[in-house]
Amino acid sequence: MNNVIEIAGEKAVVTFDPEIRMLRGEFVELNGGADFYAESVHDLLEEGRKSLAVFLEMCTEKGIEPHRRFSGKFNVRLDRHDHAAAVIAAAAAGKSLNEWIVGVIKEAAA
Incomplete structure (x- = not known):
């Protein structure tokens, strides 16, 4: 992923604000x-370190869990043609729709 950096073990998405x-x-x-x-990228990394340190310190002071909890479940809404195409692609791969989507997501997120 070209727009993801890691700072102190935490991943951050980088964008450009025009x-x-x-x-x-x-x-x-x-x-x-x-x-x-x-x-600059160099300065962004430094600012990221500072921002993360302040955020984590604030969480500690307030007794807040710093990391989001993900349930592993989410809903996807797409039009019926895309839904049908996904079902066909999953069946062609010999997988359930859920298995196929998990594989697609893992591949895209790697």
Whole structure:
């Protein structure tokens, strides 16, 4: 994944904000707003370290769990043609729709 960086073991998604002409990082597995901005990759990494440290310290002070909990379940809504195409692709691969979707997600997220 080209737009994901790791800082102190935490993954952050990086985007470019054209309005302010800066890079933005966001720790998406955390329970709150731990985002950070900079004009260069080097500075973004440094700002990310600072933002993460402040966020984790605040969580400790307030007794808050810093990481989001994921249930492993989510709903997907797509049009009926895409749904049918997914069922056909899963069957052609000899998998249930759930197994096929899990495989597609794992491949795309790797």
